[in-house]
Amino acid sequence: MENMVNIFLFGKKYSVPENLTIMTAMEYAGYQLVRGCGCRNGFCGACATIYRIKGDRELKACLACQTKVEDNMYIATLPFFPLVKQGYDIEKIPTTEAVMMQLYPEIYSCIGCNACTKSCTQELNVMQYIAYAQRGDFEKCAEESFDCVMCGVCSSRCPAGISHPQVAMLARRINGKYLAPGCGHLNDRVKEIKNGDFKELIEALMQKPIEEMKELYNTREIEK
Ligand code: FES
Numbered sequence: 001m002e003n004m005v006n007i008f009l010f011g012k013k014y015s016v017p018e019n020l021t022i023m024t025a026m027e028y029a030g031y032q033l034v035r036g037c038g039c040r041n042g043f044c045g046a047c048a049t050i051y052r053i054k055g056d057r058e059l060k061a062c063l064a065c066q067t068k069v070e071d072n073m074y075i076a077t078l079p080f081f082p083l084v085k086q087g088y089d090i091e092k093i094p095t096t097e098a099v100m101m102q103l104y105p106e107i108y109s110c111i112g113c114n115a116c117t118k119s120c121t122q123e124l125n126v127m128q129y130i131a132y133a134q135r136g137d138f139e140k141c142a143e144e145s146f147d148c149v150m151c152g153v154c155s156s157r158c159p160a161g162i163s164h165p166q167v168a169m170l171a172r173r174i175n176g177k178y179l180a181p182g183c184g185h186l187n188d189r190v191k192e193i194k195n196g197d198f199k200e201l202i203e204a205l206m207q208k209p210i211e212e213m214k215e216l217y218n219t220r221e222i223e224k
Contacts (some may be wrong), residue, residue: 005071022064036079048078061153065155083163097136109160116154134222141171
């Protein structure tokens with residue numbers, strides 16, 4: 001007999017096996033997940049969730065696909081959070097801190113409360129990467145934010161209305177396009193592909209059974 005725990009989904013009580021994740025517990029309880037569910041492996045950020053354990057004042061955030069249920073867990077999912085997403089042409093924007101002032105000026109209103117870092121489902125130092133963005137250190141911002149899954153929980157807690165994941169995305173784009181060392185042979189390979197040099201090889205590969213493709217992929221030569 002499985003051990004059961006009581007959880008509350010959107011205020012309604014359910015008894016579910018204790019070894020389930022929040023996501024699988026929702027399905028066990030009969031929810032069909034159409035939104036708020038993607039990769040099921042902690043990468044896509046679609047399953048942001050907030051919860052509180054009965055008797056505990058702290059409101060916690062997590063990814064539903066990565067977090068086990070607990071007894072007396074009050075759960076609400078956050079399938080989408082409305083971040084501010086500015087449009088820009090990466091070919092034309094300035095690569096100095098002026099770009100942040102222009103597109104995401106709210107980052108300069110950060111009051112240093114650290115609520116973003118405390119709520120990050122990936123345990124990133126969000127406030128720190130925003131500080132890097134403020135001073136135009138895009139390389140460090142990109143590195144510090146690299147594991148962001150854009151779940152938006154940090155922004156939901158921010159009193160300054162900062163859309164941290166979008167700020168970090170801009171920094172990573174600037175870093176990738178203008179600051180990180182280029183990869184010459186990758187450019188050459190893209191040109192060769194566009195030129196059709198690998199057309200026959202690609203078509204032959206596409207005809208192979210999936211198992212053979214997996215084997216080829218797993219035993220491929222990996223560049224140093
Ligand atoms: S479903 Fe993709 S991170 Fe949870």
